[in-house]
Amino acid sequence: xxxxxxxxxxxxxxxxxxxALKWNSTPNGFETGDIAGSMVLLETQTASSDDTxxxxxxxDSTYKEYVFKFxxxxxxxxxxxxxxxxxxxxxTSYNQTMTTTSFRALHDEADTATALNYDTGRDQAQGTAFHxxxxxxxxGNDESINGELTIFSPSSDTFVKxxxxxxxxxxxxDMSENKYTAGYVNTTxxxxxxxxxxxxxxxxxxxxxxxxxx
Amino acid sequence: MALTKYxxxxxxxxxxxxxxxxxxxxxxxxxxxxxxxxxxxxxxxASSSAxxxxxxxxxxxxxxxxYPTYLFKFVNAHPETNSVDLxxxxxxxxxxxxxxxxxxxxxxxxxxxxxxxxxxMYEPSQDIAQGTGFQGFFSYVGNDNDQAASGELWxFNPSSTTFVKxxxxxxxxxEQGDVTKHCFRGGYFNxxxxxxxxxxxxxxxxxxxxxxxLxxxxxx
Numbered sequence: 319x320x321x322x323x324x325x326x327x328x329x330x331x332x333x334x335x336x337x338a339l340k341w342n343s344t345p346n347g348f349e350t351g352d353i354a355g356s357m358v359l360l361e362t363q364t365a366s367s368d369d370t371x372x373x374x375x376x377x378d379s380t381y382k383e384y385v386f387k388f389x390x391x392x393x394x395x396x397x398x399x400x401x402x403x404x405x406x407x408x409x410t411s412y413n414q415t416m417t418t419t420s421f422r423a424l425h426d427e428a429d430t431a432t433a434l435n436y437d438t439g440r441d442q443a444q445g446t447a448f449h450x451x452x453x454x455x456x457x458g459n460d461e462s463i464n465g466e467l468t469i470f471s472p473s474s475d476t477f478v479k480x481x482x483x484x485x486x487x488x489x490x491x492d493m494s495e496n497k498y499t500a501g502y503v504n505t506t507x508x509x510x511x512x513x514x515x516x517x518x519x520x521x522x523x524x525x526x527x528x529x530x531x532x
Numbered sequence: 533m534a535l536t537k538y539x540x541x542x543x544x545x546x547x548x549x550x551x552x553x554x555x556x557x558x559x560x561x562x563x564x565x566x567x568x569x570x571x572x573x574x575x576x577x578a579s580s581s582a583x584x585x586x587x588x589x590x591x592x593x594x595x596x597x598x599y600p601t602y603l604f605k606f607v608n609a610h611p612e613t614n615s616v617d618l619x620x621x622x623x624x625x626x627x628x629x630x631x632x633x634x635x636x637x638x639x640x641x642x643x644x645x646x647x648x649x650x651x652x653m654y655e656p657s658q659d660i661a662q663g664t665g666f667q668g669f670f671s672y673v674g675n676d677n678d679q680a681a682s683g684e685l686w687x688f689n690p691s692s693t694t695f696v697k698x699x700x701x702x703x704x705x706x707e708q709g710d711v712t713k714h715c716f717r718g719g720y721f722n723x724x725x726x727x728x729x730x731x732x733x734x735x736x737x738x739x740x741x742x743x744x745x746l747x748x749x750x751x752x
Contacts, residue, residue, distance in 0.1 A: 323544040326555060326562045338554035338565050353552050355568020356747055382607045382743055417712045419641040421652040436641060436652035443647025470607050470682035470704075477608045480682040480704040482714065498641070500704040500714035506678050531605070532572050 357385070361528040365521035367394060372513040373528055379473035379508075381530030386467040386512065388485075391524035396457040397490040399440075399517035401448035402467065404479075406507045413446040414509070418501030420450065426493035437497070444504065448515065451483050452497055455516075456490035462524065463487045465497075472509035478502040479509055569750040570603070578739035580612060586746050587627040588728040595728055597691035599748030604687070604730065606703070608680040609742035611673055615708040616734045618673065618681055619666035622690075622697070622721050623729035630731045631664040636719030640670070645710045662722065668735065669701055670715040674708035680742065681705035683715070690727040696720040697727050 326333050331348035342349040352358060360376040377384055391400055403412035420437040440450045452463040465485025472479055480502045487495040503509060514526060540547050545562035554565035574593045576584050586604070588595035595602060609618050621630035638658035643650045658668055673681050683703020690697050701717040721727055732744060 324538060324542050325544050326560065333555045333559040335555060335559035336557050336565075337559075338552050339562075350555065353554075353565060353567045356570040356572040357568055382745075383605065417643060417645045417710075419643045419650070419712055419714045421641045421714075434652070436650055438650060441643050441650060443643055444645050474608060476677060477610070477680045478678050478706055480608075480680075480706070482683070482702060482704050498714065500641070501643075501712045502704065502706055504645070531570075 356532045358530045358532065359527060360530050363526050365391070365524045365526070367520045367522050369520050370513050370515040371521060371526055372511060374511045376528060376530070377472055377510050377512065381532060382471050383531040384469045384472060385529045385531060387527045387529070388466070388514070389464055389525045389527075390462040391455075391464070391526070392462045392522050393455050393457045393516050393519065394522040395516070395519040397454050398519065399450045399453040400455060400463050400514070401450050401517055402512060402514045403448045404503055404509045405511045405513070406505070406509060408510075412448070412513045415444050415446055415504045416442050416449055416501050417444055417504060418442045418449055418499060420497070420499045422495050422497040424489075424493050424495045426491065428492070431493065441499075442501070448517075449499065449501070450517075451499060452485045452487040452495070454489050454491065455487055456492070457522070461488040461490070469509070469512070475506055475508055477506065478504050571599070571748045571750065573746045573748050576744045578609070578742040578744065580738045580740055582733060582738050584732040584739060584744045585627055586730050587623075589626065593746065594748060595690060595730070595746070596726070600689050600751045601749040602687045602690060603747040603749060604685040605745045605747070606684070606732070607682050607743045609673070609682070609744075610680040610740045611675045611734045611737065612740040613734070613737040614675040615672045616736045617668035617671045618732060618739070619668045619735055620685060620730055620732050621666045622727040623731065624723060624725040624727060627729040627731070630666070630729070632721045632723055632727065633662050633664050634660050634667060634719050634721050635662055636660045636667050636717060638715070638717050640713050640715045642707070642711050642713040649711075658717075660719070666733065666735070667717060667719065669703050669717060670705040670713055672707045672709070673705050675740070679706040679708070687727065687730065693724055693726065695724065696722050
């Protein structure tokens, strides 16, 4: 047993809560950092009657893939859609051209309706509108949408930018909808920012997390 | 050169095997911390490559019972030739042969840029019934400079000697006819032998460019 032990503040690094002790990139010294494996949490935003939630940093060439996970996104207004758009540079128009697909499976609580179908009208063909991730979400206290959105290689200056999303919705009409959407942002300019919003009124509550995949 | 070096038990923290050392939540002491559950094993970059292969035990690739689940990702897989498919197959002999029997399903949603064609459909020409050929992730990716496909393939418990080996894939592709296609595949390698290698290739000619990654997903 060691007679004396090295304490946290004896190390040549500024201690940071809940961070790991790592060698720096040289490696000629210590630094603090995460050891999060290959899925690195970059940012968390929590909605509180926000018209939009915008991720305007952290999206660059550091990772080949970025994943947004959204938890219990709850609309202020009943029967609205949860949507996203992207933009380049420091632009704030959020109106990039997309071609997308959309399909869903649904089943109502009354067990009177089931379906699996292409969701015509909720896709885009070279459109610049916000893409619908989930539609007709209820605003009952226990109603919300959960899911994830993956954007591949947003910083590419060669290829269009593919994305894939999967969500489940507690719809205003008291049904479960499992919705899959995907497509590409038809630009070879690097994407740097992503905005989420409801089709009408605010996001009353919910959490969106952004991860980078190494 | 340090005259003395600190030993593992010199630090004011109780060592735990396979854990890292970090600061506690108050930043006023040391504690052990755990790495995430998704571990990058290997990255391969295609450059006019006929095939991309992940073989257990080769070039630091792990594809055995270390992890219960493996995840492959491909980002901007771009073909040399227009209108081809990215495909995969498994091997039970560490890459000597990629010809494992499989039964699979295939469906897709698509829309063209003109907005004149949409569909959600089963793809009878893309599935396999006990065949040993390569399974396509999609069909007809374009080779225009900005066209490619990105997606992922999950492989479950490849080292089992009891069960068949299930897999699921999802991807999005910029098809040669200026169509976006959201493609889903699922199935199983119908063998109780281990799957210890996975190979990717285009249905014709080379993979001109693209990044392929292999991750292991921990279960504890």
